[in-house]
Amino acid sequence: MKSLAGKEPIPGTTIFEGRMAMKGYELNKMCFSFNKAENREAFMANEDAYCARYGLTEAQRTAVKSRDVLALLSLGGNIYYLAKLTGMFGLNMQDIGAQQAGISLEEFKARLLAAGETKNG
């Protein structure tokens, strides 16, 4: 997109723009379906069949299988939709925050608490 042309990438950050939205469309569409309990049950009953129904790529299916959020993001997943997927496995936003930052949940929480103790300036 022209508004992003020439911008330096933001370290550790992906902007969810048109290109990523196209790349992850099927993956996010599958995750959108998890708003309904019966779809969550169908996924849990047969993960491969459910992913196939939505036409996920091989790479996306592998990343879904390993609940690898960074890989899912790089394959076009949007974090709000991925949260519906990881939520099924009991992983909340802090769990997946820690997973992406590559640290333990305790360390992730401690890091946030430490940010709370910073002062201005």
Added chain:
Amino acid sequence: MARLIGGVGSSHVPAIGNALEQGLQSDPYWKPFFDGYKPVWNWMEDKKPDVAILVYNDHGLNFFLDTMPTFAIGAASEYQNADEGWGLKPLDPFQGDPEFSWHLIDSLVHDEFDITMCQEMLVDHGFTVPMSLMWPNQKARDQVKVIPLCVNVVQYPFPTARRCLKLGEAIGKAVASFDKDLDVVILGTGGLSHQLDGERAGHTNRAFDTEFLEKLKSEPEWLLKYSNYELAEIVGPQGVEMIMWLIMRGALGNDIQELSRNYHIPISNTAAGVILFENDAI
């Protein structure tokens, strides 16, 4: 005529909904956050607004990425909350004011804002959490009619901060021209700094948030010097939600006073803020 009596800026993360559900207001983790809402609760109790215009973003409940309106306004007599996939218990439905919604839409479109009109609209935690925060008591909450205003801050490009401030100004005009004896509040929600995705997940920025809160009353244009891309770098991709506070701020005009403010890190993965303005022009 309808009167815009004040506005509130507030966070809207789902963890707050969980804390409310479990009654954790006095828990040491939550107390510094919830204490910041006491002035808002007292003010709402005192003023008893008839209608709340609630600016928020949907997170994949009502809108999927197939169709992403930049600005969408509800025009329904009732708004249902629903399962978002990960466990927050759906809240009771919220009562709308379709006549006021259509007036708002009509006025905004004639002011050159291209609004998506929604006669059916599910509202997610971005909407329900601020409602529960403003009116923790179900009975009080039921007495406020709502107009949801959903902003795209999910799929880039988002509306610019300038566009948000101008939309707010047009909303202020629209409210003042509604021929009904109503007290109205506007809530700008989301933010403040936070990052949910990527290796930098957990990023917050106290210095920037503090300056934003400091300037919001007298110099809201301060935020306009940053593009949404620059904001994503400074406050995190989800921190950009703070542009929705500018819609609230723009609606209020310049004859306002700040009644209270609170800022606290962390609430879940975010820096949480709340600010209350009263409109002195009324």
